Amino acid sequence: MEAITIVLALLVAVVVSGVISRLLPLPVPRPLVQIALGAVIGLAANWRVTLNPEIFFLLFLPPLLFLDGWRIPREELFKDGVTILELALGLVIFTVIGMGLFIHWMVPAIPLAVAFALAAVVSPTDPIAVTAIAQRVPIPRRMMHILEGESLLNDASGLVCLRFAIAAALTGAFSVHDAALNFLYVSFGGIAVGAGLTWTVGRVKNWISRRLGEDSGSQILISLLIPFGAYLIAEHLHCSGILAAVAAGLTMGFIESGGQALAVTRIRRNTVWDVIQFTANGMIFVLLGEQLPIILSGAAETVRLTGHHEPWWLGVYVLAINLGLAALRFGWVWISFRLTVFRQTGQQTTPNWRIVAAMSFAGVRGAITLAGVLTLPLAMTDGSPFPARDLAILLAMGVIIVSLVVASIGLPWLLNGLEMPAEPSRQAEEDHARIEAAQAAIAAIEKVQHDLAEGRKDADLYVAAASRIMDGYRERIENRRGTPEDNALGRRSERIERDMRLAALKAERAQIFRMVRKRELGSELARKLIRELDLLETRYAG
Structure with a gap:
């Protein structure tokens, strides 16, 4: 039981270290905070972790x-x-x-x-x-x-x-x-x-x-x-x-x-x-701090080995x-x-x-x-x-x-302000990859549209859906295929659109939570909708 208590205490110290490192006015790295918390645990509690x-x-x-x-x-x-x-x-x-x-x-x-x-x-x-x-x-x-x-x-x-x-x-x-x-x-x-x-x-x-x-x-x-x-x-x-x-x-x-x-x-x-x-x-760092009191307790005796x-x-x-x-x-x-x-x-x-x-x-x-x-x-x-x-x-x-x-x-x-030797820009490589991926997506949509709509009376619905999806991919290709100035303008347009999409997603999520609190929406359906929004936000925020 004591071993479980020690493990839980160390895990709590890991969590608390993140909070403390953000609260401190100076940028103290988290490992130092974790070592300090470990030392406090080693001094305050009658626990000893034998590593x-x-x-x-x-x-x-x-x-x-x-x-x-x-x-x-x-x-x-x-x-x-x-x-x-x-x-x-x-x-x-x-x-x-x-x-x-x-x-x-x-x-x-x-x-x-x-x-x-x-x-x-x-x-x-x-x-x-x-x-x-x-x-x-x-x-x-x-x-x-x-x-x-x-x-x-x-x-x-x-x-x-x-x-x-x-x-x-x-x-x-x-x-x-x-x-x-x-x-x-x-x-x-x-x-x-x-x-x-x-x-x-x-x-x-x-x-x-x-x-x-x-x-x-x-x-x-x-x-x-x-x-x-x-x-x-x-x-x-x-x-x-x-x-x-x-x-x-x-x-x-x-x-x-x-x-x-x-x-x-x-x-x-x-x-x-x-x-x-x-x-x-x-x-690791909390354990390092927890070992400090044990090691320092014998410092006076240990230093005599050096002749001092x-x-x-x-x-x-x-x-x-x-x-x-x-x-x-x-x-x-x-x-x-x-x-x-x-x-x-x-x-x-x-x-x-x-x-x-x-x-x-x-x-x-x-x-x-x-x-x-x-x-x-x-x-x-x-x-x-x-x-x-x-x-x-x-x-x-x-x-x-x-x-x-x-x-x-x-x-x-x-x-602060340090840069390694200049390397070739990877923007062209990224643009090329996005264009190739978009072209592959358009080809796949056209194939799926043809396979699903063939011989159906509502084929126009498949054509309209495919067109809406392909328009987004074609816009991506246009934004990244051109002069460097045009590409930069296209990427800026994408960033503006991304910010707007993120704002819209956050508003959707806030409304869903509001409906749950008012009991206008069931929790199971809410979890499904929130997961979809979270995945979309991860996509645009990444």
Whole structure:
């Protein structure tokens, strides 16, 4: 019963955090509010959530990473694939080596292998926190896609490095050759498991739907089970469950591009996944805050491991680690962008310092860092305590909080008016797609009209109905086929019409609710009418 009460309290904290973040006069990001609420729960209530890292990974990471892989624009991911790989793989290895040596030099009480383990867990970034921080200052689209792609892959590379560092700490031995081979197996094995499972499930699901019809509830449940299945199978085969979940999401995007799912299935499924994403993201940061009192309670004892007696030395170490991470990321991003993103544009080869700084500030640490550092073993193989475990957890927690605070202050300022290198306009591509779709619709209407009206006495009714529908499509074609000035005027006309339609739909809905309150309309019929209006409003408002 107590476990259920704790879960409900954490869910309420997630809801309240959204209200508080909007009420505050300053643009405080929601993750910081959620951490604060979690800390209040940890201090005020006599509850303690014992985080099992394996369960934490299984419950939260597969669905979130699967959804990110599913929804990320694949063409953007592949277009900046070289840059993303440089950040997700090269920067992680660079960070692990550089920060591992720096941490061991700064705090000799942390053995070198443990220092590399700590560097490995603070190397992955968290795009969820970045999105929350920058929601009031939009991130340039291309920058956000690079950050999303980087975070999808650097989680796996960071945790693989963590696995090697822990093995080295336990055994006292490390082989570069064995590590490289294991890294390839873990990475490509995870990708193969995720992609193979999703492709197989997708083919079977589509085959059953074609023959027996589609059940929306089953389709949604299948989409929820796929990331967990991919993660568990990959982990059972000692591959990367995280990469399996990412690969499953990317493959799901390819499968869904076939458009076989019913429209009602897609609408309901998107709603379910939006709720899961909001809830899981919030729970992660609330749990992080709830763990703070437990971790800080032993700070005075932990700091003595470093040879000091004053707790403020921990703050010095946390700030130093954050500065080191920022410096390494700034240098790597500057070199990476100069060799890839800016060279592709042909305009300039030297990155704007604000773009590089924004990418550096966007390197916020979050859930992966928290869960990863908790996987440090409690004891060595001989039964002795794992060296500096509590200190590593405390430093990792400090890095998460400081990176969130610094990003919430610096990122909005850096992003204000910032633009990535110019890209070709996509308006022509959108106009072409809308014209092609409208022409296909007109051809389909003409065919249906001919098939239905043939030999009927009331054929003129079919002709009139088809004409009314086709007039709307022909108007769309005319508004988007012409000179750029004509197209701009046509799009403005469409926006004016959209605003009027939205006003009309809202008036319809208000009248229906008014009739329900006066008992002039039954609730069942009202729900049907409101759903139709809601779908239309979603269409025009989107």
